[in-house]
Amino acid sequence: MLSDAGAAELYDLLNPWDAGLYPADAFYDGLVMTAGAVLDVGCGTGGMLHHARERGHPGRLVGMDPDRAALARARRRTDIEWVEGVAAEAAWDREFDLVTMVSHAFQCLVGDDELRASLTAIRAALRDGGLFAFETRHPRARAWEDWNPANASEVVDASGRTLRIAHRVESVRGDVVTFTTTTSGPDGAVLRVDRSTLRFLDVPALRTFLAEAGLAVEAQYGDWRRGPVTGDSREIVTLARRA
Known part of the structure; x- marks a missing residue:
């Protein structure tokens, strides 16, 4: 059998964080490196935050995830804060310039109540004008x-x-x-x-949930090069600010 720890190790092999190879990683790296304080919700094994610190990010970096085995791997770096839990349990108040949910983690928010509670907590964690960045697969x-x-x-x-x-x-x-x-x-x-x-939420549904939570959509892209969302897009990349 493959243990939870083994599965977390396997995840890193299958999904290495590499901005040179993957446009999605480069997109998020650009946002993270220009933000003073960053919260990554659904951080998994912490690849994005590890990379940011290795590149010299000087500010506060926090990763949150409910998967204990993934967090155990993430905690190999002790100069980043790691928190066990789900988005709806976040209790920060205006502490971050940027909140991210990468690698389609946003799609794990399935029920309406869970989604609304998560977005409310994410908005609360952002400073005024702070940015929430995430992507979902276009249905x-x-x-x-x-x-x-x-x-x-x-x-x-x-x-x-x-x-x-x-x-x-x-x-x-x-x-x-x-x-x-x-x-x-x-x-x-x-x-x-x-x-x-x-x-798999479409653009109108995403906008409705975000607006209800007090998050104003700044931009939505259909690819990692900031092209428009079209009927052929495979992604919906969303940037929303705390209103």
Whole structure:
């Protein structure tokens, strides 16, 4: 079996933070490096904040996540604050210039009540005029249609094993998609099965939830080069300010 700690290590192998390779990482790096105090909600193993500190970010960096194993890896750096919890539990009051939710973490906010409570807490954590930056997959792109075993990926772990990671969609109900991620060993034996549920909100719905929370949309992009959102966009990248 693959432990929670092993899964967190595997996540870093599959998703290294690299602004030179990934336009999304470069986009967020630009925002983080110009902000005095940053809160990353759903920080996972902390790759973005680790990179910012390594690049010389001099201000306050805080990462928040409910996954203890991921936070254990994040805490390899002790010059960053790490907090266990979910967005709705954030209790900061006007302490950050920038709040981020990267790597589609925003889509983990599934229910309306959870989403509203999370946005209220995020707004409270921002200073006046502070920026909330996040991205969601554009529902029109129907990304989940590619989440099937035929598109499985492979990665070599720290012990030299070649692991296979495959997704399978269980259900699509309205704008909510539930799927499993199966990790298998070199012999095909199943090591771990994780179930995830994500919400795919469109532009009008995102704007409505943000406005209700007192967050004014400053810009929305359909790609990481700040192009417009179109029917062909795969992403909805949103920048919203505390009103």
